[in-house]
Amino acid sequence: MILHVDMDAFFASVEQRDDPRLKNRPIVVSGHSKRSVVAAASYEARKFGVHSAMPVFQARQKCPHLIIVPGNREKYSVDSKKIMAVLSMFSPLVEPVSIDEAYVDVSGCQKLLGSPQSIALNIKQEISNQLGLTCSIGIAPVKFLAKIASDMNKPDGLTIICPTKIDAVIKDLPIEKVPGVGKNAMNQMNRLNIKTLGDIRGLQMDLLKKKFGKFGSRLFQLSRGIDKTPVETGHVRKSISSETTLAQDIHDFQDVSDILLSQSQRVGRDLRKKDLVCKNVAIKIKFSDFTQITRSKKTAEWICSSKAIFDHALALYSKVALKKKIRLIGVGVSRLRDKKEPVQMDLLQPRDQKIKKQWETVDSAVDAVAEKFGTAFIQKASLTKK
Structure with missing residues (x-):
């Protein structure tokens, strides 16, 4: 049997836990811009029809007394690691699929830990004890039904689909x-x-x-209850990205450049934190009329420095023929691999190899400062407000 563990309104629940004033209140985690969208909605807010990915202005219309809380990705990541550590206590076969959900294969664990239902109840209790949060768990013989089951009785639910009930x-x-x-x-x-x-x-x-x-x-x-997809513990991220919905439509090249730089730093920092390098950079642009385009480019070598990502992103943007203003910009990287993984070296090293290494050294120093004092402590001069 496979468990699908899904945290309940994760971002919103974390904020309600950390601030008692928000408990039992309709809140959403989002930005305060008119263009912001809901990242997570508490169950109190969902009663009014508010849900994730909904524009904040629309959420306010549905729930006039809605409370908007700015998100804290670093805090959620810390809690996510604790959750995955709890799951690893019950089985070595844990597959995280996002920051707040994972599959757990409990095959072979029953003699030691009891039935799948007993294991699920113990997981829920352990998460509650360690983090003060609730989760919903679905149990089924195959992955896709386990995921569906976890959504049947939210929040704090536990649903079992036995083999005899699959049809x-x-x-x-x-x-x-x-x-x-x-x-x-x-x-x-x-x-x-x-x-x-x-x-x-x-x-x-x-x-x-x-x-x-x-x-x-x-x-x-x-449709026949067949899903041979295994629970994979060696899951490797395929891409990392960052995007921003702008408070106002923009067209100025320097404004776009500044946003691309900020996003490239965020993506680069995430790459280096996971000891990954990439070989593809992409940008995403959504225009004022909601049409959107993506452009991508394969890099000549494996990169992880923020400057290299920014240079490629800016080059891609420079080739876009702008006829409309922009409301959203995103930067992403793909074709990822472990930085320590050996690769075939070129006989003739590029002349800018030394400069590349220097920028990686600078990034490592900046990352260390950001880790200790926060990402706002040290910034590129061009991104500081005048």
């Missing part, structure tokens, strides 16, 4: 609840009159592949 659950499971079924897939589902995962069973594999590509094959398997 009944699949038959009535709304298709939009299936992981991977997004807006585009739902458009196709509506055309095919598919309402539940059980409806997929009436369709041929060839049709599913034609309509949904590779995902069609997976839908065919899931």
Whole structure:
């Protein structure tokens, strides 16, 4: 059996725990800009129809007495590591999938720790004791059903889908609840009159592949309760990114450059903290009319310095023909690998190799200062307010 552990309104719950004045109050974690979106909503706020990814102005309309709390990513990361450490007490097979959720394979643990339900209850108690937070846990023979089960009785829920109940659950499971079924897939589902995962069973594999590509094959398997995806402990992040929704639309090159620099520093710092290097840099731009573009570039060598990321991001932006103002900018890196992993060296080292190493040394020094005193303590001169 596999457990899917999902923290309840994680960011908002952490803020309510740390500030007693916020308990039992409708709060969201977000910025204070008119353009900000909700990162997390407390269950008190959700009663008014407020949810994550909703624009803050819309959340205020639904709940006029809503409390907005600025987020603290570093604090959430610390708690996330503690949560994963708790899960590792119960099984060596733990797969974190985000900052606030993970799969736990408890196969072979039952003789020592009891039934899956008993293990889940002990996990919930341990998280409550150590962090003062609640989580919801789903238990099922396969991963996708464990994830669905964890969402059935939130908050502080525990739901078990036994092997004998799989067919009944699949038959009535709304298709939009299936992981991977997004807006585009739902458009196709509506055309095919598919309402539940059980409806997929009436369709041929060839049709599913034609309509949904590779995902069609997976839908065919899931509709029959088949999910061979294992719990993978060696999970490696595929990308790191940072994006900003702007308080006001901008068009000025220097303004965009400053934001790209700030985001490149954030992404670079995250890369170095995880001892990773990358070989692809990308930017994302959303315009005032909500259309968006992405541009990416493969780098000549593995990089992790903020300056190198910024130089590539700025070069990508310089090639964009701007006809509209910008409301959102993002920088991301992909093709990641461990910095210590050996790679084939070039016989002829680039002339700027020494400069590259110097910038990495500078970044390491800045990272050390930021770790001790906070990221606002030391900044690029161009980013300081005049």
